Amino acid sequence: MAARRPSRRRIRRLTSEEVDAYHLISADLSQRVWVVRIPDLPGPYAGLALGRFVFLAREVPPSGSSLLLAHELVHVRQWAELGIAGFLFRYLRDFSRGLKQHRNWQKAYRQIDAEEEARRLVDQWAEDRSSRPAASGGAGPGPGLPPDAPRSIENDPPT
Numbered sequence: 001m002a003a004r005r006p007s008r009r010r011i012r013r014l015t016s017e018e019v020d021a022y023h024l025i026s027a028d029l030s031q032r033v034w035v036v037r038i039p040d041l042p043g044p045y046a047g048l049a050l051g052r053f054v055f056l057a058r059e060v061p062p063s064g065s066s067l068l069l070a071h072e073l074v075h076v077r078q079w080a081e082l083g084i085a086g087f088l089f090r091y092l093r094d095f096s097r098g099l100k101q102h103r104n105w106q107k108a109y110r111q112i113d114a115e116e117e118a119r120r121l122v123d124q125w126a127e128d129r130s131s132r133p134a135a136s137g138g139a140g141p142g143p144g145l146p147p148d149a150p151r152s153i154e155n156d157p158p159t
């Protein structure tokens, strides 16, 4: 009776290491998050948060070093704070404003408040992590992260 390896599981909770590492959201909330691996996420998405569900195109290291997962967890917090209707309303309002202004999906996407907040907090988080002496010697997020496309926030080393 072999135990299933966590990395094979399609849906999981955050590890305790991840709960500690991703202090962008409260431990209470992060313990209630589900991480779901969906290899065929639509469009350009590497990750997507819906309520307390984070969908990832591929599994991330369970060590709490993923910029992608950190980013999606900020969205989980935003969903929790604003509620489903509140989050969607603001998100779509910002997006349509951006589209009207720029006539460009990429620019409109970047201008969404929720996305700006997520990028700002994760940048800060990554900076804090890299300025701290590495406890595990693990590969932290690299400095050369291209900040624009949704997919580009995916910066985890392949495992």
Ligand SMILES: [Zn+2]
Pocket (backbone or CB within 6 Å): 071, 075, 114, 115, 118
């Ligand atoms: Zn986002």
